[in-house]
Amino acid sequence: MRRLILPACLGLAIICTSVMLVSARHQTRSLFTERQQLRTQQQQVTDEWGRLQLELATLSSLSEIHRRARTELQMQTPKQVATLTLPTQP
Amino acid sequence: MSRRKPVTPPSGRHRFLLGLFALSALLLSWRAIDQQLLQQETLQQKGRNWQLKTELQPAYRGEITDRHGTVLALSTPLVTFVANPKVLTAQDPNLPALAQALGLPLSRLQAKLKLNKNKYYAVLKKRLPPDQATHIQAVLKTHQIPGVRGEADTLHRYYPTSEIFSQIVGFANQRGQEGLELAYDEHLQGITGKVQVIRNGKGKAIQIHQQSRLAQDGKPLILSLDHRLQYIAYRELKAAVTRHQADSGSAVLLDVTSGEVLAMVNQPGYNPNDRSARQGPSLRNRAITDVFEPGSTMKPFIVAIALEHGQLQANSQVDTSGWITLGQRRIQDHTELGQIDLTTLLGRSSNEGAARIALSLDKTTLWQQLTQFGFGQSLHTGFPAEATGHLPHDSQWSRIDQASLAFGYGLSATTLQLARAYATLGNDGVRLPISLLKQDRPASGKRILSRDTARTVRQLLHRVASPGGTAPQAAVPGYPVAGKTGTVRKVRRGSYSEDRYRAIFVGLAPLEQPRLALAIVIDEPGAKEYYGGRVAGPVFANIMREALRLMQIPPTPEST
Numbered sequence: 001m002r003r004l005i006l007p008a009c010l011g012l013a014i015i016c017t018s019v020m021l022v023s024a025r026h027q028t029r030s031l032f033t034e035r036q037q038l039r040t041q042q043q044q045v046t047d048e049w050g051r052l053q054l055e056l057a058t059l060s061s062l063s064e065i066h067r068r069a070r071t072e073l074q075m076q077t078p079k080q081v082a083t084l085t086l087p088t089q090p
Numbered sequence: 091m092s093r094r095k096p097v098t099p100p101s102g103r104h105r106f107l108l109g110l111f112a113l114s115a116l117l118l119s120w121r122a123i124d125q126q127l128l129q130q131e132t133l134q135q136k137g138r139n140w141q142l143k144t145e146l147q148p149a150y151r152g153e154i155t156d157r158h159g160t161v162l163a164l165s166t167p168l169v170t171f172v173a174n175p176k177v178l179t180a181q182d183p184n185l186p187a188l189a190q191a192l193g194l195p196l197s198r199l200q201a202k203l204k205l206n207k208n209k210y211y212a213v214l215k216k217r218l219p220p221d222q223a224t225h226i227q228a229v230l231k232t233h234q235i236p237g238v239r240g241e242a243d244t245l246h247r248y249y250p251t252s253e254i255f256s257q258i259v260g261f262a263n264q265r266g267q268e269g270l271e272l273a274y275d276e277h278l279q280g281i282t283g284k285v286q287v288i289r290n291g292k293g294k295a296i297q298i299h300q301q302s303r304l305a306q307d308g309k310p311l312i313l314s315l316d317h318r319l320q321y322i323a324y325r326e327l328k329a330a331v332t333r334h335q336a337d338s339g340s341a342v343l344l345d346v347t348s349g350e351v352l353a354m355v356n357q358p359g360y361n362p363n364d365r366s367a368r369q370g371p372s373l374r375n376r377a378i379t380d381v382f383e384p385g386s387t388m389k390p391f392i393v394a395i396a397l398e399h400g401q402l403q404a405n406s407q408v409d410t411s412g413w414i415t416l417g418q419r420r421i422q423d424h425t426e427l428g429q430i431d432l433t434t435l436l437g438r439s440s441n442e443g444a445a446r447i448a449l450s451l452d453k454t455t456l457w458q459q460l461t462q463f464g465f466g467q468s469l470h471t472g473f474p475a476e477a478t479g480h481l482p483h484d485s486q487w488s489r490i491d492q493a494s495l496a497f498g499y500g501l502s503a504t505t506l507q508l509a510r511a512y513a514t515l516g517n518d519g520v521r522l523p524i525s526l527l528k529q530d531r532p533a534s535g536k537r538i539l540s541r542d543t544a545r546t547v548r549q550l551l552h553r554v555a556s557p558g559g560t561a562p563q564a565a566v567p568g569y570p571v572a573g574k575t576g577t578v579r580k581v582r583r584g585s586y587s588e589d590r591y592r593a594i595f596v597g598l599a600p601l602e603q604p605r606l607a608l609a610i611v612i613d614e615p616g617a618k619e620y621y622g623g624r625v626a627g628p629v630f631a632n633i634m635r636e637a638l639r640l641m642q643i644p645p646t647p648e649s650t
Contacts, residue, residue: 032295046150047166047167051166051220051221053161054161054164056161058221058250060160063321066321088642
């Protein structure tokens with residue numbers, strides 16, 4: 001009887017580790033899939049950011065603002081007497 | 091109990107069957123040996139090839155921004171639109187709207203879907219720019235069109251400021267080709283990642299086998315330039331070049347106190363987004379790559395050197411009556427000014443007066459001091475094809491060479507070098523290194539002129555942009571400026587041309603404590619006017635006025 005204890009324990013240990021191995025494998029794969037998804041998401045967000053930056057740059061183009069201020073809003077640079085220039089705050 | 095039959099020798103049929111079995115066994119074992127031992131390597135390789143896939147992870151090229159973070163160059167992917175023909179069929183009622191958004195004829199779209207009707211994937215339109223892609227996404231959403239999606243395709247480099255920063259930023263395809271895109275290519279490029287993944291039966295990646303190279307995006311580049319100042323400089327220079335029908339022009343605006351370049355523009359320019367425009371002389375960043383004789387804009391340096399070495403005092407008088415004869419040549423002013431002070435000498439730009447001062451100086455001292463101002467020296471901006479200009483060594487000077495230097499002939503410089511030399515006068519005689527990138531810490535400079543001399547020369551230069559000077563057009567309301575005109579005959583076929591000029595104005599503002607140095611060069615004005623004061627002067631005034639306002643520099647009280 002006593003002679004069987006050690007092999008039984010070892011057998012049990014083998015079964016345990018195999019189950020753990022399988023679960024670890026599974027976990028690795030699901031984490032990897034999640035990582036891939038996040039990476040794709042990150043890429044999409046980056047691309048969206050780039051696109052928005054481009055859009056912003058197009059909309060805030062100084063020549064366009066200049067043109068619209070002058071023609072649509074009839075804005076003009078004030079004469080010197082009307083200009084108050086303050087020094088930049090440190 | 092039956093007695094065992096005596097073993098009879100196998101009949102022919104038996105033998106044949108046995109033989110067949112033996113042969114099959116032999117074949118099978120051979121096959122096993124072949125597969126397991128001989129072909130092991132190839133077969134394992136095949137398996138790995140199916141299971142392992144090498145994926146490249148793209149690295150984004152770093153963006154280029156101005157000093158305030160405005161984007162000047164940006165990489166973003168083009169978008170390819172694909173459909174799932176199992177979901178979106180050729181009979182879908184929304185197809186006309188989709189076809190219009192994609193810019194495809196309806197029949198083409200239907201044909202594409204029909205052709206791939208048994209597949210899950212059909213490319214509709216390849217590599218669309220992001221703005222068009224946004225529009226299509228919007229159409230997909232409003233019409234609720236199923237089974238179509240946009241996929242990120244190859245990266246494309248955009249230059250939203252178009253022509254305004256064209257020569258300074260340059261452009262890149264896969265790698266930097268021109269301008270700062272080329273100069274800082276390594277910095278901007280980034281590293282493409284490489285990873286081996288294990289795939290499952292459906293071809294989906296399930297695990298990383300080996301990451302052989304980590305993807306690393308390129309680093310951003312922050313320029314010292316300010317896009318608002320750049321825009322103003324661009325607008326004014328372009329207007330002047332057009333108005334005077336000039337061949338070309340360039341302008342450089344420097345921060346006197348830090349040595350940073352705030353604006354640098356050249357005409358003609360080009361649109362870097364248009365690949366067909368990426369050629370010819372408009373690519374040249376003339377302000378850095380083209381040299382010219384600086385003409386009368388050299389005079390303040392001659393006066394400064396004479397003051398510094400005690401040859402002159404601030405209140406000295408110079409006799410310009412008559413002329414100087416040196417060998418074959420005679421140096422004489424258009425209008426004889428007689429006995430004049432230094433303010434008049436610079437204000438009226440007397441060649442004879444400047445030549446007399448230059449001739450009174452020691453050759454070596456003059457050469458050394460001009461070198462200190464940066465003439466004939468590299469600026470180390472790192473910009474591709476930066477020119478150093480040329481200042482002959484004093485051992486090669488004849489008397490006439492020495493005299494000609496005083497009014498800017500016989501040496502050459504770039505617009506940037508000229509602006510920098512004036513910035514040194516503006517910075518009370520401390521020369522700063524020039525930078526195209528934003529500086530976080532103040533640059534350490536080198537004093538090459540005493541503070542008093544620099545201030546005196548600036549005061550002397552005030553007259554130029556006032557009534558009675560050579561460039562009253564360069565005056566800026568509210569801010570006294572110091573500046574100097576230059577009208578230079580161009581060299582044509584080895585001699586000086588009679589009708590081709592270069593108009594120059596370089597100046598500093600505000601006079602008492604300069605913050606900005608601005609150099610304007612307009613090449614071959616074709617219309618009637620060609621004088622530096624009349625052609626380049628107003629450009630200086632227009633840019634400087636706006637720049638002072640945008641930098642929130644208060645006007646000088648007495649002059650308002």
